[in-house]
Amino acid sequence: MALSSRETVIQRLRKALIHPSDPPLRVRPEQAAEGPFEPLEEDLALAFAKRLLQLKGQFVYAETQAELATYLTKALEGVDNRHLFCLEPEIQDLLRKSGLPYRVDTERMEEAGVGVTGCEALIAWSGSVMVSSAQAYGRTLTVYPPIHWVVARSSQLVPRLKDAFGLLRQRYSDQNYPSMVSTITGPSRTADIEKTLVLGAHGPRELWVFLLEDEANDNS
C-alpha cells in the first residue's frame, strides 16, 4: 500500500536523524546569564519612548485623564479624516470623557481615519506594541486604518520580548492563544525601492502611543 505524504515525510525524517550531529563548537553558556543584548535603561517608559521616536512613531505621556483628553484632541487636529473607530469599552470610555466621538460600525471600516485600540503589552527594549485578536479590536483595527492610536497604561510596560511572551502565557493558558498576536514596531514601512524608507506601505502611516499613568482616574 502506498504511504501517505505524512508517513513518507515522517519516515524520511526518522531515517535521516539516525546519525546525530555534534552541537556547534562555540557555545558559551557561561555568559548566557547576562544575555547578548545591551542592558536596558532603568526607566521603562523612557526607554520605550526613545525607541518609538527613533522608529518615527509618536509618543505621548499623560499623568491624568484630563491631560490625556487634551493630548488626544490635539492629536486629532492635524488629521484629515477624523472618523475614529474604537471597539473596547474601556477605551471608548476614555474617548467619551475626552469629548471625542467614535464609531463602531465595522462593516464601514473603509471610512476609518484612525483606529483606536488598547494592547496586550508595550515592550520597552524595542519600542514595540503587542496586540492580539483576542481583544475587541480584532485583527482589522490595528492594521487597516491609515492611523493607529494605542492607548496604554504604564503597568503594561515590560522590559523585553520574553517578558511579553510570559504575559501571554499567563493570560491565555496554553492552547488558548489568540488566533493572532502581532508585535508592532513603528509605523508600517518599506525600503523596497532603492532602500529608501517610506512609511505607510500597507499598514498605518502613523503609530501613536498614548501612555496613561495607572493611578490616573476620574478624580485625578
Next chain:
Amino acid sequence: MSANLQVSDRFDQVTSSKGFDLEHRRKINFNMGRYHAAVQAGQKDYRDPELARDQAAYLKWQAVESLEKHLLRFESACRTNGAKVVWAADANDALEAVLEVVRRHKTRLVVKSKSMATEEIHLNDFLEKNGVEVVETDLGEYIQQLDGEPPYHIVTPAMHKSKEDVAALFHRKLGTDPNASPEALTNHARALLRDRYVEAGVGITGANFLLADTGGVCVTENEGNARMSTTFTKAHVVIAGIEKVLGSMDDLDLLWPLLAAKGTGQQMTAYNTIFHGPRRENESDGPQEMVVILLDNGRTRLLEDPQTRQALHCIRCGACLNACPVYKNIGGHSYGATYSGPIGKVITPHLQDFDQYQHLSQASSLCGSCTEVCPVRIPLHQMILQNRHQAAMGPGASKAQHWVWKAWSRAMLHRPLLDIVGPRTKSWFMGRFVGSLWGSRRTLPAPAPRSFRSLWRQRTNPPNR
C-alpha cells in the same frame, strides 16, 4: 548529462556578461551600501553580538536535531488551535493542497505575502494555469511580478532596480508619472492593493518560524501586507519548510531581533506576527479556516548527512548574499535557482539535482565572508568545499579534470620533471590546456626564461668558483 551541460553553460554565459555589467554593479553597490550601513548601526543594540550568534546557532541546532519530534508536537498543537496541517513530500503535494483550498472557497483571486517557499514550488505559475489570479502584496515582489521577473534577492526582491527603473516600470504598466518618487510609487501600490485584500478569497503566506510548543506560525514583515492578507480573506494558507520549527515561543526573544539585525539592520522588523489557527469563536474577525502545509521537497535529503544538515539551520536573513563578492558581481538572477548566493550554492544541488547544480559551488572564491556574517554560524564556505568534494568523487566528475590534476601533482612533486622542457614548451602547454579556463579577459602570464630553481643554483654556486 545534457541537462547538466545546459544549466552550467547558461550559468557561464549569463555570468560572463553580468559580471562586467557596470550599471548593474553600480545599482547593487548602492543598495548594498545602504544595507551594510544599517547593519553596522544596528550592532549597537548588542552587548555581545558573538554570543547572540552562538546562542542562535545552538537553538537552531537543537531544533533541527529534534526535527521529527518538534514537527509532531507542532502538528498536534496546531490542530488544537483549529488549523489543518498538510504534509507535502514534494512540490506537487503542496500545490495540490493549495488548489484544494482555493477551489473549496470558490475564489479566483489569491493575495500572497512574500515567501521563498512559494517561489521554490512555483506556486504562482501553477495557480495561474488553473485560472486563479495571484497578487504579490510585498512591494518588492509586486514590482518583480509587474516586470515578469523572479525575485532577485531572498529579502530585497527588487534590489537590482534603481528608483528610476521602478518609476519607468510603473509608468509603463500602471500609467503613473514617469518621474514618480519612491514615496509616490509606494502610495500608488498601496491604493491598488487595498481593494485586492478585501476581494481575495484566500491569503497565502510563508513562515519564518513554526513553534512546536504553541502550534504558532510566525511571519515577519515590514509593510503590513501579510497582516492585511490574513485579515479579510476566508482562508489563510501557510507554506512552510519543515526546517522552520523551533522548540519554543521563547526562542523568538533572540531570533526575531537577530533576523531583523541581519536581514535589514533593524532592531525589530515592523510586524512580527504569530498565528494560532483561524478566527476563534469569541473573536471579531479573521479567516474562518487556516491550513498549514509542511514542505519537505528535498529538505530531508539535506538532513541525512550531519554535514549538509547544518544548512537547515538557515533563517533566510540574506546576510550571506550581501557579504558575497561573487553575488555582488554576478547578481541574484545568474544563479538560475530560487535560493541564490552562498546558501543557494550549498542547498540547491541537494534540493534539486546534484550534478545539474554543483557548478554553483565552483563559482566561489572561498573567501569565507558568508561564514563570518551568518547569524546561526553555518560554515557556508566549508560546505561549498564539501559540495566540490562530492562532485569530484561522484559519478558526474570530469575524467579530463581528474587526469590534469594527476599530472599536475606528479609534476609539482617531482621538480626535475618540470625542467625537462623549456619555457616556450611550458608556455605552449599552458596556453593549450589552461588558456580557455583562464578566460578571455585575462592574459595568461608566460613562464620566465629561467626558472627560480636555476637562478637560485647560480646564485649559491657561482660558475666561476
